[in-house]
Amino acid sequence: MWQYSEILMDHFMNPRNVGNLDTPDGHSEVGSPQCGDAMYLDINIDDQGNIADIAFKTFGCAGAIASASALTEMSRGLPIEEALKIRNSQIAEFLGGMPPEKFHCSVMGHQALKAAVDDFRAKCEEISTILNDMGVTPILVRPGRVYLKSVADADAVAKVLEEKVERKISVEVK
Amino acid sequence: MNTVYLDNAATTRMAPEVLEAMLPFLKEQFGNPSSFHSFGSSQMEAIEKARGQVARLLGAKCEEIFFTSGGTESDNQALRGAVKIDPARKGIVTSAVEHPAVLETAKALQEDGCTLAIAEVNRNGELDLENLRELVNQQTAIVSIMAANNETGVVMPLKEAAEVAHKAGALFHTDAVQMVGKSPIDVHALDIDILSLSAHKLHGPKGVGAIYIRKGIKLPPILTGGHQEKGVRSGTYNAPGIVGLGKAAELALTHLKDTVASEQSLRETFEKRVLASCPGSFIVADNASHRLPGTVTVIFRGIESEAVLTLLDMQGIYASSGSACSTGSKNPSHVLYAMGVDYTLANSALRFSLSRYTTEEEIDRTVELLSKVVERLRRISPYIE
Structure with a gap:
């Protein structure tokens, strides 16, 4: 048995933010070939570029589950770039300490977060490219919503996006 | 909190009768059994009694039993000794699911110039006898096949494996650490040449075991020194341990x-x-x-074994898994790997091993908690929809 802190055990027993998001802006599935652990992560990004919602599922030991839970708690509300900067040592600190042998457990959370952000960015990029081809300049692009200037024809843009992206995307004119 | 101990394949609780038998040799009867004076030499009687108790459990003769420090030492002597007997026979043949005491020793000997061949097991963890036949030849010094596997509990076909060894003129050794005291074993009926056993797996003390060497086989020692045990195993007699092993063997047989x-x-x-x-x-x-x-290994699809062990441990229920998650690498059990069990499934395997002290109530409590723990972890699992 490892010497786990009370906080870590609490995150293992009652992990925060477990599950899936209905229509995530970013989704990732990563695995650690060294230890066989696996993690799914969903994120939603708000208009300001902060992580508005986050949910995970993990196959792993108590250390892996607790560090995934901690990472989601620490990331929620942070700008993407800030969340990506969270270090293993900060996760360990957040959990009230961690056996050094278990530090590697939190690596998977980073990989999952980075992959989910990559997925989010790729989805945004795809939409931006389509809009660019149409000659439309958006105010804001998210995987599930697009804000346009008042001059644009929202219905026409929405139709094209839905056809090309094969996903429900709301188009609003601001 | 009442604990439930279901890790008897790792080690067992010492029987109270064993402790009682040992106590005099830990207290007043401290003399060296090899001494001339009666204070020490009188202890040889107790040691010979223990030898008889172990021999009876195995169906062996007293002079075929030699006391060692345990299973690892006995395995080492079997392999290291066997390859020294005949310069024309330097081959070791063993199986993919052996205990590290055999596998690592065989690999070490391979580095020293011996040849090593490893027989496969099938999906049920049973020895592939056909494969064994292909691997054994006139250069084989020893065939070493465990009596029963420590993870799966699968019992190996010892008589058949011994026959394969003997046809090629090789010795047959079995690591019977998991079998002795838990299931009947008769060395002569099974035609076994060398057998390893350990006291602490059969409610005896730790740090003592024995090697059975069939009469007529001259197995070189790995420990040289004061010629105890007819020179087969030197070192001052561990009288309390040996007496404890003897008592444990007697109780196991009873x-x-x-x-x-x-x-x-x-x-x-x-x-x-x-x-x-x-x-x-x-x-x-x-x-x-x-x-x-x-002994049983259960795989709980979609959940990781160490997480289950941790949750069981918190409630005082002790089981084990084939792998430990530490320092960035988890090596799933070589036994499950040899059986072709998928990597993720191997990381979901838990072993539960019972003893004669295990009660129905303990089993009930374990199952009850397991179902809760499994449900809890399945909710977190990415592999479960």
Whole structure:
């Protein structure tokens, strides 16, 4: 048995933010070939570029589950770039300490977060490219919503996006 | 908190009778059995009594039993000794699912110039006898096949394997650490040349074991020194340990029939109830033709074994897994790997091993908690929809 802190055990027993998001802006599935652990992560990004919602599922030991839970708690509300900067040592600190042998457990959370952000960015990029081809300049692009200037024809843009992206995307004119 | 100990394949609690038998040799009877004076030499009687007790459990003769420090030492002597007997025979043949005491020793000897061949097992963890036949030849010094596997409980075909070895003129050794005291074993009926056993697996003390060497075989020692045990194993007699091993062997023999029956029945109850109450679970080597009565490995699909162990541990229930998650690398069990069990499934495997002290109430409590723990972890699992 490892010497786990009370906080870590609490995150293992009652992990925060477990599950899936209905229509995530970013989704990732990563695995650690060294230890066989696996993690799914969903994120939603708000208009300001902060992580508005986050949910995970993990196959792993108590250390892996607790560090995934901690990472989601620490990331929620942070700008993407800030969340990506969270270090293993900060996760360990957040959990009230961690056996050094278990530090590697939190690596998977980073990989999952980075992959989910990559997925989010790729989805945004795809939409931006389509809009660019149409000659439309958006105010804001998210995987599930697009804000346009008042001059644009929202219905026409929405139709094209839905056809090309094969996903429900709301188009609003601001 | 009442604890439930289901890790008897790792080690067992010492029987109270064993401790009683040992105590005089830890207290007033401290003399060296090899001494001339009667204070020491009188202890040889107790040591010879223990030798008889161990011999009876194995169906061996007294002069075929030599005391060692345990299973690892006995395995080492079997392999290291065997390759020294005949310069024309430097081959070791063993199986893929052996205990590290055999596998690592065989690999070390390979580095020293011996040849090593490893026989496969099938999906049920049973030795592939055809493969063994292909690997054994006139250069083979020793064939070493475990009596029963420590993870799956699968019992190996010792008589058949011994026949393969003997046809080629090789010695046959079995690491019977998991078998002795838990299931009947008769060295002469099975035609075994060398056998390793350990006291602490049969409710005896730690740090003592024995090696059975069939009469007529001159197995070179690995420990040289004061010529104790007819020079087969030097070192001052561990009198309390040896007496403890003897008593444990005697008790094991007395209880053997009941132990087999009760462990078998409790294990079957456990398996049935786990399968019924834990979705996604299955028994490893379920279709093997012969398994130990009290050892079972269960795979809980979609959840990681160490997480389960941690949650069980918190409630005082102690089991084990083939792998530990530490320092960035988890090596799933080589036994499950050899059986072709998928990597993720191997990381979901837990072993439960019973003893003659295990009660039905303990099994009930374990199953009850397991179903809760499994449900809890399945909710977090990415592998479960």
